[in-house]
Amino acid sequence: MTAEGIGARVLRKEDKRFLTGNGRYTDDMTMPRMGYAAFVRSTHAHARITSINTDEAMKMPGVDAVLNGHQLVADGIGNIICGWMIHSKDGSPMNMGAYRALESEIVRYVGQAIAVVVADTPQQARDAADAVVVEYEELPVVVDSLDALKEGAPQLHPEAAGNLIYDWEIGEEAATNEAFANAAHITKMDIDNNRLVPNPMEPRAALAHFDPSEEHYTLYTTSQNPHVARLVLSAFYNVAPENKLRVIAPDVGGGFGSKIFIYPEEIACLWATKRVGRPVKWTSDRTEAFLTDAHGRDHHTTAELALDANNKITGFRVKTVANLGAYMSLFSSSVPTYLYATLLSGQYNIPNIYANVKAVYTNTTPVDAYRGAGRPEATYVVERMMETAAKEVGMAPAEFRRVNFVREFPHQTPVIMAYDAGDYEASLDAAMKAIDYGGFGQRRAQSEAAGKLRGMGMSCYIEACGIAPSQAVGSLGAGVGLWESAEVRVNAVGTIEVLTGSHSHGQGHETTFAQLVSDRLGLPTESISIVHGDTDKVQMGMGTYGSRSGAVGMSAIAKALDKVEAKAKKIAAHLMEASEGDIEIEDGELKVAGTDKKLTFTEVALAAYTAHNLPEGMEPGLKEGAFYDPTNFTFPAGCYICEVEVDPDTGVVSIENFVAADDFGTIINPMIVEGQVHGGLVQGIGQAMLENTQYDDHGQLLTASYMDYTMPRADDVPSFKLETTVTECPGNPLGMKGCGEAGAIGSPPAVINAVTDALGIRDMNMPASPNRVWQLIQDNGMKQ
Ligand code: MCN
Known part of the structure; x- marks a missing residue:
């Protein structure tokens, strides 16, 4: 345990580079002779392509190539697949239509990629893409x-x-x-x-490079799971064998799930780089993001x-x-x-x-x-x-x-899940106390006196994080295992590098993961580096989604630390001529219990590498790896209560109070967890109050920019009151449950329950926009 260990509010180590403009995102990467890609996209939601004319585009300045789906198929690049097989109730496998990275026959949504242009500058590529003439025969x-x-x-x-x-x-x-x-x-x-559009701050991007001397590809990409990307690109899309493909997800500015998948643009850039013989970079603009990032x-x-x-x-x-x-x-x-x-x-x-x-x-x-x-x-x-x-x-x-x-645990539900631990009443009580539930009647009367409507709504959520174990998800049709890997490398001078298969894109892993190591070895977090996001450095990993990196990723690190500690103790015992069982690790030192004999962690690390005096038969070095496959999901749960006031003249809803009482098991860094909950709450409130993806009957996305798609802003949300209750998760060595999604899961029903309570109605759809709320007020005769 150290001042920076488990439970400490350590400031985020990674923020130093983010806040000083030193983050390195995919679009920041450059390579000599780099070309830029722009995509020709379908303007129709459903149409047969009758011709693709690239003559004009090819003549434009700076244009290297205009490539289409026929060439892609001819080069043997595979179709995009869904990797989780679901069977219908009659036992038949799901019906999957073919999805090509570049479509040349029938397009099925507006924005679907048809061809890719590579040119010397992004503007030249865009202009040439606009000059490609695609003729369509429209379909219903x-x-x-x-x-x-x-x-x-x-x-x-x-x-x-x-x-x-x-x-x-x-x-x-x-x-x-x-x-x-x-x-x-x-x-x-x-x-x-x-339907929601994800909207991470950093749009998707890819930079692909083919080195002909090694027949080797490198892909920088905005991915939450670079190893899964490499696996899928190799095994299913035939882009390159795994040993000839390095995938790097450098700093990534948020993903929220939308950067799990392998998109057409990554495949096309990898394929195009070899064909044009130069590195190829593509960065999405915001409207492309609205049209092509997977929706929710x-x-x-x-x-x-x-x-x-x-x-x-x-x-x-x-x-x-x-x-x-x-x-x-x-x-x-x-x-x-x-x-x-x-x-x-x-x-x-x-x-x-x-x-x-x-x-x-x-x-x-x-x-x-x-x-x-x-x-x-x-x-x-x-x-x-x-x-x-x-x-x-x-x-x-x-x-x-x-x-x-549910009051007794473990609890087997009729729908597969076996809840391991929880105390739902504790979160309910904490939330009711924090919002002053008893005082609501008075607050409502005050609102009514001011001509406003007031309502309160509740939501008691449970979620399942850290999808697991691999054997179980495999039997349910998942194409991959859902374990995590870690390697703890102790350097000769006692500094530490932790290699993890998790990927941080805003969740603060560089801090919380270092806190775990600090807690265990008694070292300052500044001497601990977290390495992630590069398939050449970390051999394999499953990445970050489903709020798994704490419970699964950190458990893998804990397992590797067990091995590091055991070896370090053996070395220390040998050097101090003590029994291994008497060695304790505390404050960066290995001590012989009950004596004043001790060695610093650095001395032991150095001894491991100089190898002049190691126990008989021991290999030199201090570096251990582990794979951790959880035995169950983790089940964070909590109670959210929302209190709203509605202006009946305008239909504007304002959230007056919002309390979130969550149980995330053991908490590594309360400040980071609060940040995660805040972010989730704002996204959930965005869904409930503002965000509304609209298509017209022709399949045109009407809400394809921030002019039309309303994202929540700071003045749309109140100052949240957060409460914590703790039941440790018995399924992992740290007792942790995931926290990264809870806010977005629990909040929408709390908001809508509050709005319907204020209006005195039963049914309404999200979002509770002023227009919809005003209309409901008129329809229900609340306003003359
Ligand atoms: N943590 C903790 N104590 C706990 C649980 C977690 O201190 N009991 C810490 C973890 O160590 C980690 C952070 O909280 O630093 C989040 O951990 P976890 O809940 O395990 O979630 P993941 O790290 O796996 O992140 C995934 C999750 C998901 S699924 C989405 S979607 C999401 C989210 O994280 N996307 C995000 N939060 C996001 N935050 C940002 N800024 N950007 C995104 O894209």
Whole structure:
């Protein structure tokens, strides 16, 4: 334990370079003779390409090449795939349409890449891309998933009849139906989850370089998981064998899930660099990002909750139609299935659950993971239902939840998940106290006296982080294992490099990971470097998503540290002629317990490398690696309460109070965790209040810039009150649960429950924009 160890509010080490403008992002990288790529993109949501004329473009200044999908296919570059196989309830495998990095026959969403231009400058490349003439024969378009399932709807892929990717189910249908047959009360709701665009600060970018002397490729890219990128680019897209491809994800300015996938542009740049014989760089502009970054959410759900006479839940029946856009992306199939429906038990003891999910193709941008991925959608359904059911049976929402909480652990839900530890009532109590629940009536009266409407809404979320274990996810169709790797290298002078397969793109790993090492070895964090994001330095890793880097990535480091400590103790015992069992590590020293004999960690490290006096048979050096495969997910949980005031004249909703009480198990750095929660809350509030992705009937994205897509800003959110409760996670050596997505998962239903409470209505869709709220006020006769 040190002053910078577990639990300390250490300032983020990485901020020194970020705040001084010294971050190095993909677009900052340059190479000699570098060319720039620009993409020719479809202007139609669904059309047959009848011709691609590149004559004019090829004549333009600085243009090196204009490459299209025919050449790509001829060079044997493989199709983009979804790596998680889902089977329909009849046992058939999911129906996946072909997705080429450059399409030359039928385009299926606006913005789809058709050709790539390489030129001397970005402007020349852009101008030449604009000069490529693509002729189309328009095809009928469908953008909404319910419309796509209708008889006679436009068909996207011959492989997916009726646009159906899969028709999947989980839980026991017959038992759930029986619970409904015997119910004392049934609450039924139609619940939509609005489509979101991720919007990380740094847009996607790629810089590819082919070295002909070694037949070797290097790709700098904005990736959350460079090793998975290398694996997929090698094994499935035939770009290059793994030993001939180095993928580097340098500083990455946020991802929120959208930088997990391998996109057409990365494939095209890698392929083009060899063809044109120079490095090729592409950086997305913001409108390209809106059109092509994988979107999130987009569910239509009908949910029913069955209660007995004591208001205990006896059954939950859910039917969801998930819009996956025009093509399947890397993990898209798992989001509305194993990341969504397996969380439909929420924090509650629900004996019978049955969920049916239909995943559907539409002429829209592909949809995949976005902060929370499936779990915000589940929480939104569960917590809208809980609040509504409570009101229908005349119970206070908090009391209705208390009656139904899971209280004994481990708890096996009917939808795969086995919750390991938690205390849901503790977070509920903490949140209610922090928001002064009892004083709400008075505050509401004050608002009413001022001509305003006031409401309070609650959300008790649970999520599953650190998707695991590998064997289990493999049996559920995942194409990769979900372990993590680490290597702890002690240098001869006692400084440390930790190589990790996790990737930090805003989460502060360079600080928290160093805190763990500092805690264990008693060294200052400044002597500990965290190395990540480069496949030539770190052999293999699974990257960062699903709030796994703490619980899984740091557990791998802890395992490697166990081995380092054991070897260091052996060396120290040998040098001090003591018994190994008597050696203790404290404050950067190895001490013989009960004596004043000691060696500094540096002395032991040096001894390991000089190797003049090591125990018989011991190899020189001090460097250990570990792979950690968790035994279960971690289950962060909490209670969020939101209090809003609505101006009935304008429909403007202002969030007056927001309390988040979270249980993340052991916390390494409370300041970083608070930052993670703040970010998540703002994103969740953005979804609930502002963000609304709109397509017109022709499949044109109407909200493709910040003029039309409203992102939350500082004055849209209040100063959050955060509370912490702790139940340690028994499934990993550190007792940690993930914190990176919780805010975005728990907050949307709290906001909408508060707005509907203020308006005195039952149903409404997100976002609670002034226009929508004002209209609801008119429709419900609240305003004359
Ligand atoms: N941590 C801690 N104590 C805990 C849990 C975590 O101190 N009990 C620390 C960790 O050591 C780490 C940070 O909190 O420094 C987040 O850890 P974790 O919850 O494990 O999440 P990951 O590091 O795996 O990050 C992924 C998560 C996800 S899935 C999304 S989406 C998201 C998020 O992180 N994207 C982000 N936060 C983001 N923050 C920024 N700035 N940018 C993004 O793209």
